[in-house]
Amino acid sequence: MASRSINHMIFASVYPHYVAKAEKKNRTKAEVDEIICWLTGYTQESLQKQINTKVDFETFFDQAPQLNENVSKITGVICGYRIEEIEDPLLKKVRYLDKxxxxLAKGKTMQKILRS
Structure with missing residues (x-):
């Protein structure tokens, strides 16, 4: 897996694609933000700061307050890779978010997405 290119990819450049993917399926930016905050521990304000300062994915996850304790419940295949088998820690976090x-885009309820 080519995870090194992800390290330096700017989170703010990918974020609009997350929002667009959700909105195409009648979901909202607020739901995307809720998912990101749930996963990373960012508040809405600190998430917006990360977007505004255009940090890369590596910095985005390094500065995240705390990965959610239920992150291990995020399983399955994304982008052709089984999440449970990804060894690179950063790539795994990015794939958690992608999943x-x-x-969300597939219509799951927020309760199921947030593993509650």
Whole structure:
């Protein structure tokens, strides 16, 4: 897996794609933000700061207050890879986020997406 290119990819450049994917399926930016905050521990304000300062994914996850304790419940295949088998810690976190956004776009309830 080519995770090194993800390290330096700017989170703010991918974020609009997460929102667009959700909105195409009649979901909202607020739901995308809720998912990101649930996963990373960011508040809405600190998430917006990360977007505004255009940090890369590595910095975004390094500065995240705390990965959610239920992150291990995020399983399955995303982008052709089984999340449970991804060894690179950063790539795994990015794929967790991708999986949650995919579940949102597929119509899952927020309760199921947030593993509550």
């Amino acid at each position: 949650l956004i995919e579940e």
